[in-house]
Amino acid sequence: MDTQYTALARRFRPQTFSEVVGQERIAQTLRNAILENRVAHAYLFTGARGVGKTSMARIFAKALNCPNTKDGVPCNECEICRGISAGNDVDVSEIDGASNRGIDDIRSLRANVNVRSMRSKYKVYIIDEVHMLTKEAFNALLKTLEEPPPLVKFVFCTTEPNKVPDTILSRCQRFDFGTISTDNIEIRLSQLAEAEGFTVDQEALELVARRAAGSMRDSQSLFDQLLAFGAQHITAADVHRLLGTAPDQRLIDLIEAMIDRRRDAALSQFQVALNDGVQLEAFTDQLLNYFRDLMVAACGAEGVQLLSVGRDCLPKLQEQSRRWGLENVVAALQIFADTKGRMQRVTYGRALAELALVRLSLLADMERLDDLLSQLKAGNAVVASGTARPTSAPPPRLAASTSPVPAPSLPAQKKNERLTPPPAEVASGADSPVTGSRDPAPIEAAAPPPVIAFQPGLEAELHRLMLSRLTDMTGTHLAKVVSTAISGPNRLDFSFSASYDIGRKACERPEVQARLESLVKELTGQDVRIQFRTVVTEAPEAKPQPAQPTNSRRKVVESPEDPLVQEVAKTFGIERWLRQEVLAEVVEAPAGGDLPEE
Template sequence: MTDEGLENAEPSSPNDQYVVVARRYRPQSFEELVGQHQVAQALKNAIERGRVGHAYLFTGARGVGKTSSARILAKALNCQRGPTATPCNECDICRSVTIGEDVDVLEIDGASNRGIEEIRQLRSNVNIRPSRARFKVYIIDEVHMFTKEAFNALLKTLEEPPEHVKFIFCTTDPEKIPITVLSRCQRFDFGGIRMDEIVSRLAYIVENEGVKAEPEALRLLARKANGSMRDSQSLLEQLLAFGGKEITVPDVNQMLGAAGSEQIAVIMSGLAARDAAGVLAQFDHALTRGIDPGQLIEQLLGFFRDMMTLAVGADASLLQTVLPADAENIAAVARNYGLANVMAAVQILDDALVRMQRSAHARILAEMALVRVCQLEDLQSVADLVETIRSGKPLPARPAIQVIAGAPAVMHAAAVPTSQAPAAVASRPVESSVDHASASSATPEMGSSGPAVAVASPTSVAESAPERAAEARESSGGIALTDSTAKNIWEGILSDMSDLVGEYARPYKSVATSGPNRLVVSFSAAYNTQVEFLKRPAAKTRLERMLTEAVGDTVVLEFRVLDDVPVATKQEPPKKSAPSTGQMIRKVQQNQLVQQALEMFGAEVTSVRAPESGDS
């Protein structure tokens, strides 16, 4: 087919149209390059200033415009009316480059010409001057497929390139290119193309083709193409090949094997209600209607991803699956479902998708993922709980999880029947409740069922009450650390501590200084375990800070275990009538809710406080 044919031929059948659309809408100038404005501007500047390098590396995912840019650059260099940043696309050279048949612009597929022989041949041709244009331009696609020997041979040419030669390497995988080659190329990274840019390009194409398209149908195509202009165009071409005069959402869903928004909404509401049986039934229903399990999981993943962006307060323009008009409703759903749950669901669905691609049992993996999402622990309730503990406020009543009713296009949040909602935190059967150690009094429902426990993350350990006491001491001057004051200072700090660190530090045997502001605390060999605990950074740093504040100067703390005979009897508990702090900590650590909180926040239990007597 001639170039003229491309420009003027009216497609005689849908099949012809299918073939030519991709070529017809390939960008022919830097201005037409969709979604790569920075790259286009940089290349234009290089041409206008006469500073075009010998070798370029274009990197980026497939279908984002690398080869198109390479051809435009070749035309810009060789156009009979150039070199120019705006090649004419009319001269013989421009037109032959456009159809990939120019004698001086050679396109080489790196995947099928990857060996040393091909590169040797290339090298011998490199020295031959261009037959009619200014430059000989080698466009090498998928250059990362070259063998090591091929790269080495290429390197010799790159080290001393003839004046008349330009190389443009394109790759989806720059990591595989030797650094010696990379260092001799000007590198341009092509990003994925934004969805709205793909949509507007598709809209332009369908309008030119005399076909109508629902905007949402084009959005679905663009979303599926995931940043690749070429993929979006080939999907569009498949739709155009059907020969219809209008492209609708059901057309697109049918072609992609995708579920409709109503179906997605029904499954999402089942997941939010943790109704695993209902979700599996809906999933089966979708599959019997020809929907692809991987496609469906991908759609759900996209939905959860949008919930995540809304839950963290991102702008609605970042939405990919949910329509911006529905953002407010989805945000409410996301808040009720909880960010922790949303992120866990994203993880589960993504893992499933990866494994489904390698498995012959995609359906089973998809079903497992759906059930796992339904069975997610109520992570957000734990997060809320700890947040409340930190702020010292009483726990709010947890709102019922809300579900989505209706299609995403008309999404509304509605409360589920309470029988479907998970138990609220306060009514969970927990052995002990969680409270803040420094709260003035436990709230009635919190103090009713057992000892209270302070859950402190490493950062908040340093902010508890004893430090404030030490600060107060410091403001009254501080006491110089000497052998004679050491014991008083150490005892003073211990008297402020009511947690495990204090309990473990109290049975010390002696204190002394080993230099200016260096305090050595010695323990009998029987307390080796306790000393190991105290040596941990969280405990030691905290004690050092308190000492520093008491003394008014930086104090370094050192623990020593004496080489004495270990005592046979165990340490006496501090109170005979009550369990020791260690016992209480061990007990609350067995609580499932506490375990979740510890795991989620990388925290540790530092103290346990018995409920105030009289609380009920």
């Protein structure tokens, strides 16, 4: 008769403090507390899944109650140790907080907590996923935690300590379980493979350990699945086929194609990987971790563990990060992280992944755009061909004249398009960033010549030029100026009508006034102080209102002796109301109007 198979994670569950991998400091603290008789009444074990919280709670309960404990280590042979390991000891109760989360369950616990232990020294309550208890259940448990019976101990385990009330946290000794390193997981998996009689390549162990992401239980579950999937000898290819992941070299080649901006090769390699059985979700996870490893390599953090490839690939990562640059690597990581988040909610994940790969291949163009912007800020204009383009001579300074200067016709501008000054000339020997030169020779940018002279008589033209440069609300306010005057060598006055005082107040704001003065300096080449005034304009004379046309159908009768008036009065029975002062009103009343009551 075949015996029922037990999973590796259960068969090889830690039985002593030393077997809990990666939590040596916590194990040592609990052992010392038992040896020195300094055991607290309540403990809180927190950490990610599969890092040993519940296993440590069981070992702690055995160490408290085992009659054959030696140096704080249980014997694991007595009836008490075997009962606790199996989860059926009468004095050690394991409670699932997710399914026993109500106040009635906690009331039952409170009723039994005062009952003495049957055969052990301590009664131990292990509540797993304690954060799932309701608020009422926590409140019911609070009094018991505050004043527990002397021989009762509580061990709470949770993955989300932030959901546990502070009143509970303050009454517990808290231990935070960290994730387990890849090296420790590899060692443990190697021991399991030897115990099971399998031969596993070191590269395969490393792949499983990396995929577990610091969880020992996850690594054992994957390894158990791998032993059932493969033969007696397990290779890295078996792991990739089982997990649907891509080999390290495939990741390197794909990123290499993107760095070289070979978009066709990148998309082709992505297609081949999917055709070879690589799962889209697993592949995108690998790429995301690869960009993270590139960022680590670009920062020079050699001691930080890699998540996507093995340690033997570190020199290649460093070489790629140097070629791509830290800025591009960070941008690539951000783009792919956003893409990964969007892929969880749509059915067209592959299209999003391919879009992200093409966007990453364009990051070099973004870098050149930054170079172009820096050149423009320095006053150096370049063209797409990489050669200097001669610019036309700047417009001559307008001569002083007392006669009004006609405004030149301007071409029609698109909405919100700014008028820009003519670009400065580029030195003939400078290389353009577009052609590949990353560090062009520095060029001294001369100050642009003034467009208009700052002198009386040209105020209107200066005002017009300023309006042509302002396309926002500042230009709207400035267009309401009623007069412009140069009142001093470096002083310009704008006068607003008293009816538009809001425009003056808007232009007097410090940031707006500074902007206008900077614009005047750009146009005239002088530092000019602008002042804003309010003038009272004469109100326009009231125009005579035209006479209202009379309705041709009305006939105004002023004589009470008129036959028409007599007929109307007789019809409506208002003969006694027929007086000279109301006659016109009665006759003028429209059809259906109200008449005085008789």
